[in-house]
Amino acid sequence: MNKTSLKNLIRPLVRELHAYVPGEQPKIKGLIKLNTNENPYPPSPRVLRAVRAAVDGRLRLYPNPTAERLRAKLSRLHRCQPENIIVGNGSDELLALAIRTFVEPSSESGVRSLKAKGQGLKLARATVQYFTPSYSLYPVLADIHGAAKNAVPLNSDFGLPSLAELRRGRQWNFDAALTLVTTPNAPSGRGYSTRELEALCKAQRGGVVLDEAYVDFANENAMRLALKHPHVLVARTFSKAYSLCFQRVGYFVGSAELIAALHKIRDSYNVNGLGQLAAEATLGDLGYYRTNFKKIIATRAWLSRELTKLGFRVLPSQTNFILAKPPLFPAEVWLQKLRDRKILVRWFRAPEVRDYLRITIGTRREAAALVRAVERGL
Helix, strand or coil, X not given: CCHHHHHHHCCHHHHCCCCCCCCCCCCCCCCEECCCCCCCCCCCHHHHHHHHHHCCHHHHCCCCCCCHHHHHHHHHHXXXXXXXXXXXXXXXXXXXXHHHHHCCCCCHHHHHHHHHHCCHHHHHHCEEEEEECCCCHHHXXXXXXCCEEEEEECCCCXXXXXXXXXXXXXXXXXXXXXXXXXXXXXXXXXXXXXXXHHHHHHHCCCEEEEECCXXXXXXXXXXXXXXXXXXXXXXXECCCCCCXXXXXXXXXXXXXXXXXXXXXXCCCCCCCHHHHHHHHHHHCCHHHHHHHHHHHHHHHXXXXXXXXXXXXXXXXXXCCEEEEECCCCCHHXXXXXXXXXXXXXXXXXXXXXXXXXXXXXXXXXXXXXXXXXXXXXX
């Protein structure tokens, strides 16, 4: 079979898809990795002991299909029922499940046809809506599903537009099948109040996911909205704050009806057993992690001050990273200058943030190394 024939085996939607691009993974030793928002501190000793103890004959068995014990522990933490929780292979899997559950797939030609015919409500049922800039996986997941996308700009300071502003011509769709809101925002680090998030949720007639991947570093959270409003889901992850990126465990909290619908289409054994055990042990040692949160927040404040002294414009952050506009040279040049000094940070081409670097908050020692590298680069 020739290359042309092989190409024709692939759906046009997939051929044209622009895949999600994760942060660079180090291929040489000695790099300081400040580009993928990982927690710089290891899992607690209790978690490591639990994982080591489970590496035995159980590896031949399937894990619990619904993460039953983990859901029970999470329900006690969030003061709800296990039926209000679904656990996924990272929150990314659950975001994909939400799109498949709430959004009607539609080919690009079908979306154009609906627009041409003015069939607004049908188009809304095929629409994934999100603010921009935000998590760059959202449009990829929408494209994979064949959904229409409605990307609406945040304010110039990365704040949420008010409802009045959204109604005045931001092309916001209050009937969108699914609206995704990263809170706190990535890549800006901007935090949002529960009050403004609730106003937005109440105005939406479709499903809403509040993606709280970084909420443990923020001033407040919106978990209560998932249990108060039946069309709202809150997404959490054990990756960013709880040092379990390697295990890929995330979860949604929401109404039992929505959670039951998501369960219908998830993979049978979607969360590995070691990940479930690690997450359960994490919930048994939250004091360890809360101490680390405080250290990360303190380092965030220190690094922001030091970079500001060196001429960077550092935006306020409620996450474990900062968005900083460097002086003298374009951000893309600084990306390479720092990499030459064995420090990885993240740069995005999107016009709203192309002048900035996103810098993960590492240990104080790693932050100091970054500051020294910047001083040498000026």
